[in-house]
Amino acid sequence: MATMRKGVHLLGEERQSSSSVQTIQRASAILRCFMENDTEMGVTILSQQVGIHKSTVSRLLSTLRKEGFVDQNPDTGKWWLGLGLLDLAGAVLERMDLRKVALIPLRNLAAQTQETVNITVLDGNECVNIENISSPKSIQHAGRLGRRTPLHCTSTGKAFLAFLTTEERDVLLSSTLLPCTENSIVDRRALEQALEHVREQGYAITHEEYEEGLSAVAAPIRDHTGRVVATVSISGPSYRMGPDQIEKFVEPLKDIAHNISTQLGYVQPKSDSRER
Amino acid sequence: MATMRKGVHLLGEERQSSSSVQTIQRASAILRCFMENDTEMGVTILSQQVGIHKSTVSRLLSTLRKEGFVDQNPDTGKWWLGLGLLDLAGAVLERMDLRKVALIPLRNLAAQTQETVNITVLDGNECVNIENISSPKSIQHAGRLGRRTPLHCTSTGKAFLAFLTTEERDVLLSSTLLPCTENSIVDRRALEQALEHVREQGYAITHEEYEEGLSAVAAPIRDHTGRVVATVSISGPSYRMGPDQIEKFVEPLKDIAHNISTQLGYVQPKSDSRER
DNA sequence: AGACACAGTTTCACTATGTGAAACAACACT
DNA sequence: AGTGTTGTTTCACATAGTGAAACTGTGTCT
Numbered sequence: 340m341a342t343m344r345k346g347v348h349l350l351g352e353e354r355q356s357s358s359s360v361q362t363i364q365r366a367s368a369i370l371r372c373f374m375e376n377d378t379e380m381g382v383t384i385l386s387q388q389v390g391i392h393k394s395t396v397s398r399l400l401s402t403l404r405k406e407g408f409v410d411q412n413p414d415t416g417k418w419w420l421g422l423g424l425l426d427l428a429g430a431v432l433e434r435m436d437l438r439k440v441a442l443i444p445l446r447n448l449a450a451q452t453q454e455t456v457n458i459t460v461l462d463g464n465e466c467v468n469i470e471n472i473s474s475p476k477s478i479q480h481a482g483r484l485g486r487r488t489p490l491h492c493t494s495t496g497k498a499f500l501a502f503l504t505t506e507e508r509d510v511l512l513s514s515t516l517l518p519c520t521e522n523s524i525v526d527r528r529a530l531e532q533a534l535e536h537v538r539e540q541g542y543a544i545t546h547e548e549y550e551e552g553l554s555a556v557a558a559p560i561r562d563h564t565g566r567v568v569a570t571v572s573i574s575g576p577s578y579r580m581g582p583d584q585i586e587k588f589v590e591p592l593k594d595i596a597h598n599i600s601t602q603l604g605y606v607q608p609k610s611d612s613r614e615r
Numbered sequence: 616m617a618t619m620r621k622g623v624h625l626l627g628e629e630r631q632s633s634s635s636v637q638t639i640q641r642a643s644a645i646l647r648c649f650m651e652n653d654t655e656m657g658v659t660i661l662s663q664q665v666g667i668h669k670s671t672v673s674r675l676l677s678t679l680r681k682e683g684f685v686d687q688n689p690d691t692g693k694w695w696l697g698l699g700l701l702d703l704a705g706a707v708l709e710r711m712d713l714r715k716v717a718l719i720p721l722r723n724l725a726a727q728t729q730e731t732v733n734i735t736v737l738d739g740n741e742c743v744n745i746e747n748i749s750s751p752k753s754i755q756h757a758g759r760l761g762r763r764t765p766l767h768c769t770s771t772g773k774a775f776l777a778f779l780t781t782e783e784r785d786v787l788l789s790s791t792l793l794p795c796t797e798n799s800i801v802d803r804r805a806l807e808q809a810l811e812h813v814r815e816q817g818y819a820i821t822h823e824e825y826e827e828g829l830s831a832v833a834a835p836i837r838d839h840t841g842r843v844v845a846t847v848s849i850s851g852p853s854y855r856m857g858p859d860q861i862e863k864f865v866e867p868l869k870d871i872a873h874n875i876s877t878q879l880g881y882v883q884p885k886s887d888s889r890e891r
Numbered sequence: 892a893g894a895c896a897c898a899g900t901t902t903c904a905c906t907a908t909g910t911g912a913a914a915c916a917a918c919a920c921t
Numbered sequence: 922a923g924t925g926t927t928g929t930t931t932c933a934c935a936t937a938g939t940g941a942a943a944c945t946g947t948g949t950c951t
Contacts, residue, residue: 360638361908362938364678364682373706374703382900393898393900398634398636398900399639402636407738419710420706427761429704433653434695443751462686469698469701483705484705485698485706634938638908659926659927668912
């Protein structure tokens with residue numbers, strides 16, 4: 340009673356189906372906490388934020404440091420994510436031939452358009468950025484490695500969704516579509532219509548559906564099985580991405596998507612009168 | 616007695632100074648195991664490689680998946696590092712202003728030299744690659760994000776070592792210098808001499824000290840305190856990096872290192888007769 | 892200086908948490 | 922059907938992880 344174990348039982352918080360290891364969940368929560376706050380943090384603050392006793396946080400951090408997942412600033416004593424993470428991420432990236440294949444055409448596209456160019460893949464119901472070449476201009480869409488975006492209100496997301504089966508879409512869009520801006524499509528029916536349009540055109544456009552002032556075009560990349568495995572996108576501030584400008588971007592974008600697809604072994608099906 | 620807990624006590628394997636959390640060590644070992652083997656792996660193989668019971672490995676993996684650290688190939692059922700790692704790595708990279716500042720000059724350098732260009736920082740007694748622009752040529756030095764290299768036999772390493780205090784060097788070079796090739800400098804005295812040369816020149820060269828056929832030049836980047844916080848390097852196959860070619864690379868390389876340093880707030884100390 | 896506040900680490904008793912053996916599934920070849 | 926191989930789940934057990942409290946270190950008042 341003097342000792343009342345407060346935070347121990349997380350039973351309340353959605354008991355996982357197949358049993359999970361608490362320590363890893365906690366370590367992960369700490370790492371994620373750094374990401375969310377995007378600053379160095381001390382033990383006490385961390386312990387408050389993640390709801391774990393500070394002595395435990397201290398112990399976890401010191402283990403995570405030994406493993407290279409976090410680092411301690413020798414000046415401030417505060418903690419931050421460690422360079423060991425780069426090593427793991429590098430291994431992930433290395434195994435994606437997609438990335439190697441895309442490198443050269445992507446640089447050309449970036450040079451040509453002077454806007455931010457990204458490659459994304461699908462992970463769960465989000466797009467993940469696996470390659471990012473930022474625009475040289477100072478007003479730019481600042482993408483970054485690993486950044487995740489929702490599917491229903493981004494050009495990349497729509498480029499994925501459009502070429503899935505209806506069943507697959509149903510799974511990915513099972514939760515309600517949250518609006519990100521006032522332009523976001525939140526009605527499932529309207530979305531299906533938009534996707535039909537994407538299929539016809541072979542690329543997807545968004546104007547300020549995800550973020551005010553941000554516009555983008557994306558085209559699908561297919562592998563040898565014909566599946567859409569990734570997307571290329573060009574994104575930038577809306578005032579530089581008007582209809583006429585987008586017009587200019589579309590052809591090079593589709594070309595590059597097709598070029599990369601071909602290198603991945605994709606062969607366009609013998610066209611039945613039009614491209615499909 | 617029927618149950619004989621075999622692998623439980625790791626006490627033997629170097630008991631950590633301040634107590635460590637076993638579960639995290641194990642999870643980390645699994646992640647690292649993927650990196651070392653550089654392939655998808657099944658539960659059984661993994662359990663053999665890291666010396667943990669397969670049921671435990673299975674449980675750890677399923678937790679790691681929930682946290683996005685690993686992923687299971689739906690076709691093969693085998694495991695591999697997860698895209699969630701990119702997210703964390705992206706956060707690490709994002710906080711390095713160094714990287715933002717270096718971006719444009721680096722691309723120019725890469726375009727100009729047509730060889731692989733890297734930026735590294737120091738982590739423990741290794742260099743870590745935080746930015747890599749690969750050469751467009753098909754025979755190239757393939758750097759990658761997060762890759763670690765030793766200090767004593769790389770141009771980047773020497774560019775760091777040369778500008779540390781003797782005490783700092785003593786710490787970093789406390790273990791014996793292992794030869795990587797027959798050109799590697801393994802004698803501490805000889806290394807000091809080489810470093811003196813680096814200080815005079817303001818850049819470091821290695822010819823096949825780290826890997827047969829690989830040559831590189833590196834220059835130090837300093838921050839506002841004057842400390843060497845990173846290096847830029849150009850690396851490629853030795854046959855394209857002869858003395859005359861290196862000669863051509865040196866000036867642009869030093870320029871860019873200086874350019875980046877200046878952007879980080881470095882002001883060259885009022886030169887006492889020569890640059891120092 | 893001395894006293895106080897705050898932040899991080901270590902100790903220690905306690906038991907909840909993670910563990911491994913074994914049973915159970917789920918495939919893949921014969 | 923039968924046998925081997927690989928992954929998951931169950932379950933009893935005790936180890937490994939936990940949190941309270943004590944301790945250490947550092948900064949900041951008056």
